[in-house]
């Protein structure tokens with residue numbers, strides 16, 4: 001099953017004042033971070049991609065008219081993914097889909113299907129005059145994706161999908177790197193006690209800056225729901241395996257550790273009639289990558305504030321955990337610079353996509369026990385994302401600092417094709433250049449069915465060459481000086497807070513919180529009465545009711561009112577939640593509210609598709625500004 005979700009399943013727009021109170025409710029970093037940086041100058045440039053034709057171009061449809069050099073055509077809206085830089089910073093990797101190839105023995109027949117290409121990022125061309133070259137066309141390999149391409153420091157290898165593309169002794173950017181000198185080596189995680197079989201089904205791989213370790217995610221079904229876990233492992237080249245598939249030369253991922261452990265505190269626990277929140281619990285729902293020095297694993301997981309998906313980073317050796325983002329909007333793609341861990345993220349901040357759910361800050365994460373599959377999925381409309389690229393300093397969100405929008409240039413008008421055209425949607429992942437002066441990100445324009453036809457939103461023609469729906473943009477941070485990436489230490493294989501992975505074993509389910517009535521005390525004042533109920537058929541938690549009485553963690557925001565959410569599981573990835581909110585928060589003279597309409601809000605969400613469909617309403621009002629849910633199917 002290929003799911004479009006990029007979320008752990010267990011899974012600006014508001015006034016600064018209403019968003020930014022006492023910062024460290026989460027409290028992991030005791031040291032006070034420095035003042036946030038001032039916005040810095042950014043110059044943007046769109047790279048020239050291969051010519052494009054219709055996705056369903058017939059055999060030979062990519063003809064001499066479409067591409068006179070015979071080096072292939074992309075489908076205008078076919079699957080695409082921009083990737084990272086080559087170490088020289090002058091090239092960017094991308095996964096593309098070539099269509100309309102003629103049949104063999106025509107030499108252009110190799111420009112077919114899913115392939116990995118290199119695109120020039122320095123305004124120059126390859127010797128044939130193209131601004132790109134295909135690295136895998138004509139190289140024998142199994143069908144499959146080349147997603148999330150990330151170069152090794154040696155410049156000769158790139159991780160792409162579940163494999164490593166290796167040009168032997170040549171740099172991948174060199175003219176000497178040809179199909180004859182290139183190999184595509186699969187990656188494998190053994191998943192059976194006797195070493196047989198194809199191994200664990202893994203996804204979303206990230207290379208550690210030490211170039212020896214690699215992280216990934218894998219799905220598991222727990223209690224009838226699809227769940228995801230992050231893993232840490234060591235790369236080990238196996239030139240002639242005698243067991244397990246595929247049998248040819250491959251990379252084995254060994255010394256595998258699951259980045260979760262039931263022995264660690266859970267974010268919500270009960271003790272007698274009390275609810276205990278662990279504010280800095282490690283809850284890796286989806287592993288997202290490594291810090292620039294390689295030492296931390298970044299992830300999204302259980303929220304720190306209700307309905308708000310944020311990024312965290314945990315030191316692999318010490319387990320020290322820090323919260324990177326706090327904005328109520330949704331984040332998940334993240335990349336760190338090699339020099340001091342600056343971040344480039346993709347976040348829905350500024351679009352108001354999620355504010356109706358998560359705009360009210362400092363609400364303890366209780367209803368989240370049953371809502372995360374839904375609250376983490378409103379961020380998309382099917383294939384459409386609502387992400388924008390954001391630059392964040394190494395300390396992350398704090399006070400009224402929520403980073404700098406990287407693509408804030410242009411008229412901002414829908415359909416303009418400008419850098420800040422809201423119909424161009426940021427996609428995963430943005431990536432830093434090795435010298436720390438550039439960030440590359442890619443975007444896809446809104447396409448049917450997220451616009452046009454029965455959808456109330458209009459579609460706009462793409463202004464990119466040949467009307468292609470994707471673009472790769474290089475952002476240069478012009479005030480920064482290029483520096484070679486600092487050397488990083490090779491990490492230990494051992495993650496003391498994780499759980500060594502035993503091939504063939506599935507992650508265990510944690511204990512279900514018992515049904516009952518509980519109290520959660522505010523850290524500053526007040527309390528919340530919490531009732532947890534189980535579905536009588538499954539004995540799993542399905543309802544959370546909370547009533548707040550002057551509840552405050554920080555002495556600034558005070559919460560009163562009630563919330564009650566009941567979740568019904570339809571299948572592995574599909575849920576229906578019935579949501580009732582009547583919350584009032586006072587912050588000084590400001591009154592914020594979160595209120596559902598008379599019959600509440602019912603949302604049906606399949607997180608493998610991410611289409612918002614609801615009855616009823618839920619409105620969050622912050623300092624007089626109202627935030628509404630998206631229209632159904634938009």
Ligand SMILES: *[C@@H]1O[C@H](CO)[C@@H](O)[C@H](O)[C@H]1NC(C)=O
Nearest residue numbers: 101102103104109112113143
């Ligand atoms: C292109 O790839 C598809 C899918 O693998 C295959 O069916 C088709 O024959 C290929 N076309 C050419 C020209 O090789």
Ligand SMILES: *[C@@H]1O[C@H](CO)[C@@H](O)[C@H](O)[C@H]1NC(C)=O
Nearest residue numbers: 234236254255256492493494
């Ligand atoms: C890592 O895996 C190798 C090969 O299986 C094994 O020999 C080694 O002991 C493992 N290291 C650790 C720290 O478990």
Ligand SMILES: *[C@@H]1O[C@H](CO)[C@@H](O)[C@H](O)[C@H]1NC(C)=O
Nearest residue numbers: 515516517518531532533534
């Ligand atoms: C919670 O308390 C109320 C009022 O006493 C009671 O009616 C209800 O059954 C209790 N809920 C549970 C799950 O025990």
Ligand SMILES: *[C@@H]1O[C@H](CO)[C@@H](O)[C@H](O)[C@H]1NC(C)=O
Nearest residue numbers: 548549550551559560584586
């Ligand atoms: C919130 O509830 C507390 C305790 O019940 C009460 O003292 C306070 O006046 C309430 N605040 C508002 C704004 O309703």
Ligand SMILES: *[C@@H]1O[C@H](CO)[C@@H](O)[C@H](O)[C@H]1NC(C)=O
Nearest residue numbers: 001570571572573574606608
């Ligand atoms: C869940 O049900 C929906 C139809 O309601 C279906 O489209 C989807 O494929 C199902 N998902 C799984 C994982 O069974």
Ligand SMILES: *[C@@H]1O[C@H](CO)[C@@H](O)[C@H](O)[C@H]1NC(C)=O
Nearest residue numbers: 576602603604605613614615
């Ligand atoms: C909305 O209400 C209709 C009519 O009662 C029902 O069929 C549908 O399932 C509801 N949708 C959701 C998302 O609950």
